[in-house]
Each structure stands twice: as structure tokens, then as C-alpha cells.
Amino acid sequence: MDAVEIGWENGSEIGVGPWVGPWPDDARYDPELLAEGDARNVVDRYRYWRMAAIVADLDTRRHPFHVAVENWQHDFNIGSVVRTANAFLAAQVHVVGRRRWNRRGAMVTDRYQHLSHHDDVAALIAWAHERSLPLIGVDNLPGAVPLEGYRLPRACVLLFGQEGPGLSPAAHEACDDVLSIAQFGSTRSINAGAAAAIAMHTWITQHAT
Template identity: 70%
Template sequence: MPHGPAEVGVGPWEGEWPTGEQYDAGLLRGGDRRNVVDRYRYWSLEAIVADLDTRRHSFHVAIENWQHDFNIGTIVRTANAFLAAEVHIVGNRRWNRRGAMVTDRYQHVRHHADVAALASYLHGLEHPVRLLGIDNLPGSLHLETMAMPERVCFLFGQEGPGLSEQAREVCDGTFSIAQFGSTRSINASAAAAIAMHSWVRLYADLSGDAAWRG
């Protein structure tokens, strides 16, 4: 179109339909306007999740949800982009999904009543996962120089107060992100993206078609 925003996705499939259980007849017939990479065009939701499950990374992300923080949805969206194993919501079961942009449908999201329950779950997995909180507290390790474990869960507190007292007591450790300006802290969703990408740089397979780059 010469004016206005470009259409998202693709229209109805032209020509003979492809065969395969992954394809959704409704999408082939009506078009696929979802915000998914080209690999998954016309695939059903279930088929996409099943394929993602074969490639998920070994890091988890957890967010404390005491104040219905708007950052939670954005963190879920980023966790989907970097293919986290699971996203954990701690505290209130209901959370603001607007920022997730529907990506929570493709991401395993698990709820825990409190941080102690989260820690128990992670430590009890077949391959235990360390729980590391992010907060610029005295004694926190430096993200830029720390030895990041491959099996890790990044825990983020609410915007403003940061990690709760219970979280600080239960975490296996905390780390901080280097800052050089006048503000005391950075946005929680930005901090989450930095932490997840730091993991990706260390452990993700960046060769071939393993990573989508557009």
C-alpha cells in the first residue's frame, strides 16, 4: 500500500495447500497475521510450541508480582524471544499481559505462591537450577565479570522496591548491572533483557539457522 502501515504477516495461501500436521487450515484459508517468524507461518499454536520445546534454553526467568507491574508482560515477551525454559510468576496469579503481545501463548508460564516455593521447585528439578536475583545490593556479584551458571533462573523484583525481603533471603545469590549515569537503577524489563542476552552470548547456539536475525 502506498499509504498507511504495512500489513503484518501474510494473506491466504495461494495454490495447492502444503501437507503436514503443523499447518492450521484456518490460517491457510484466511491468512496468518500473527507476529511470528517466517518459519512458523501458517503453523498451529500447538505445533509452534512443540517445536520450540525441542530447542528451549536452560535458563529460567522469574518475576515477583505484588503490585501488578506493567513490566511483567514485557519481560515475558523478551523471555520468549530468547527462548527461556520457563517463566515463573511469583505472588499474585493474575498479571498484566498487555506488554506480552500474546507471546505468553508460546511460553511456558508457571505460578508460585511465594519465592520459597519457586526456590523449592527449581532446586528439586532433575537438573537443579540456581536462583539468582538482580538488584544493586551491597555484596551483589557483577554481571559483567561473574561466572554465570548455565542452569540459572533470573529473579526480578517489582519496579521501584526491587527484590522483596523474602526473595533476598531465599536467592542463591544476587548480581547487579554496571551503570555509569546519575540514576540509581534501570527499568526492570531492560535489566531482564540485559541478563538474558548475557546468557545467550555465553551458552546459546548462534550458528546456522538456530537464531532468527530477520
């Protein structure tokens, strides 16, 4: 890449300036970004690429696990979940319940991550069953199986409840298994976004590395 790196050590802005030298003869590159620079939060291989080209390339490598989050009370953690799903290249993120959610935490990664909406848990169940995808809940509920040592299915849906109440009764009943994350402090639960990150990374360690 023939570009000038720009940025600040405190991480407030990181990117590359305008392309220096002859422009690449490649339809994946965006003329506007080549001319003005690219300050997006993307890895170096995607610098100056059109957004559609980035998504198309990601689609050739996506992992076969999905992530679903219940959203009955406008959960602020969904943006964080989407951002982590993008980092671990999940096939899709499914929002169950309210369609609207706070996208600020996604840090624009929702533009590169496939998203779906389901009106209720029954709709998610129908979607998963059509594709023979097991629903794996993550919540510290009585009878839950420890995530540590559990072999996650390669193709599956990792299902997370609303921050606070956790999995709804309907979601709990629908799960093939419910997994708990080991905790050693005084709190009853950990942040839903953090739990999702732990579960996704567990899938990565078992299937992608």
C-alpha cells in the same frame, strides 16, 4: 512458502495473505490460516502453523534457563519480561506472588511461552531446589556481584524483583548470587523489563551463540 507478503513500512501490520496454490500436506498447518492469511507476530518458519505445533517445535529447542519475577503490586513489566523470554527461548517464566498480571506487554507471546505461578518465594525456592537450579538474583543491591564478567550457570533461575522496590528480602536471602548491572547515569535503577532483557541476553552470549 507459496504466499503473498503483506504489511506496512511503519510496522503497524506485518504478515502473509492466504496461501497461493495447493495446500501443504502437513498437520502442522492450520487450515484457517492457510485460507485467510497469517498476520501473527511469528518468524517466517512458523507462518500458517497451528499454535500447538509452534509450541511443540519450540519445546525441542528451549534453553535451560528460567526467569522468575516477583509480582506483589501488579507489575506492568511482566508482559515485557515474557516477551523477551520468548525471544530468547527461556525454558519457563515464573510469576511469584499475585497470579494476575498485565498481559498487554507480552504481545501474545505468552501463548508460546511456558508460564508458572508460585504463591510466594518459598514455593519458588522449593521448586528450584527440587531441580537443583541455582537462583540468581538481579538487583543493584549492596554487595551484589557485577553481571559484567560473571559466568552464569547454564541451568539456572534468573530472579527479578518488583519494579521499584526490587528483590524482596525473602528473595534476596534465597539467591545463590545477586548480580548488579553497571550504570553510569543519575538514576538509581533501570526498568525491571530492561534489566531482565540484559540478563537474558548475557546468558545467550555465554551459552547459546
